[in-house]
Amino acid sequence: MMSMQYRTPSRLSRPLSVIGQGCWQIGADWGEVTDDSARAVLDAAxxxxxxxxxxxxxxxxxxSEQLVGAMRTRLAESGGAEAPFVATKASRRADPFAPETFTEQNLRAWVERSRQNLAMDTLDLVQLHCPPPAIYREDRVFDVLDALAEEKKIAAWGVSVETCQEALLSLEREHLASIQIILNPFRLKPLDEVLLAAAEKGxxxxxxxxxxxxxxxGKFSPSSQFAANDHRSFNRHGEAFDQGETFSGVEYETGLTAVARLEQALDGEMPLAEASLRWILAQPGVTAAIPxxxxxxxARRNAAAGSAPTAEQEAVLERFDAAVHETYDELLRETIHPRW
Ligand SMILES: NC(=O)c1ccc[n+]([C@@H]2O[C@H](COP(=O)([O-])OP(=O)(O)OC[C@H]3O[C@@H](n4cnc5c(N)ncnc54)[C@H](OP(=O)(O)O)[C@@H]3O)[C@@H](O)[C@H]2O)c1
Incomplete structure (x- = not known):
């Protein structure tokens, strides 16, 4: 079996597997995910x-937090491996677009609830969950996060951002440990500045x-159907939350054309999903991807992309990288680059 790689950014000081498990799906917010299949995702990961x-x-x-918490408890009781690193997010339990929501009282209550859901005394990492842009310029929210860290309710805090500009603003915060951002073969702007700036600060x-x-x-076609409660049905134009979170903000048909070009460059030598994940992990400054x-x-297939690439795989990825930049410049840059 190929083995997973781990990276340790200095401001987190704990290793993270380069493929992390995204746990939005197992909350069953989009499409049905039974408890059994949620557990199967976590166990496979x-x-x-x-x-x-x-x-x-x-x-x-x-x-989702409760399922991850139960997994941690099961692992601890079996006395086996070191506890996995869990990143959670706070700030969308009240109007997430209103800066007034971000009170000390609310933040403390949300962190308290996550500690209970996850059955953790000290949360490994709490990320602000795409707060409104004004929050990045104010000290008050970050002061509360610092206080929670001093009280050992959280070990570290970070931000999940929509835009590169927000990422760069957050980097001015001395105790910021992590930035969660969209980066993939359809979203290249973080390569301009954000990755390097973050790497310089650890x-x-x-x-x-x-x-x-x-x-x-590459599994979708013009006739693919999505359930009514799946954001790929109802948020294509940002109706419910930021448009960039659905298909990475790429118009669906344009995305299919871009996928066909990338598949052509791969010529069947590597599945597109694996190439996309390996391409992300090869960008300097990236700690992890969280499919x-x-x-x-x-989950199993995605995790396999976390092994060190062989020389043959690197050759394929070099060709893929050229196709990614060409496709982005020709089909996507104009709509994606100015916005996120
Ligand atoms: N604002 C935020 O902070 C924010 C926003 C979005 C996401 N996130 C985090 O980022 C994680 C990843 O983002 P995401 O889940 O939205 O998008 P994603 O990882 O780009 O796509 C996930 C979807 O891709 C399909 N998929 C994944 N692996 C596959 C494989 N090996 N073969 C075939 N299909 C596969 C599945 O679709 P099907 O369901 O059709 O099977 C899955 O639901 C989330 O789980 C969450 O933890 C955070």
């Missing part, structure tokens, strides 16, 4: 060497939506 799980207090209104870069909500697996999965099999 653990077995494949994943030691990093990304969740949020709002995923399934706490269900801030972890956690790349989300690495498969552009599944588009970058979501709706089955254990998907």
């Amino acid at each position: 653990l077995e494949a060497g994943i030691t990093f799980f990304d969740t949020a207090d709002v995923y399934g209104d706490g269900r 801030v972890a870069i956690i790349t989300r939506v690495p498969l552009a909500s599944g588009l970058l697996t 979501g999965a709706s089955s254990g099999e998907q």
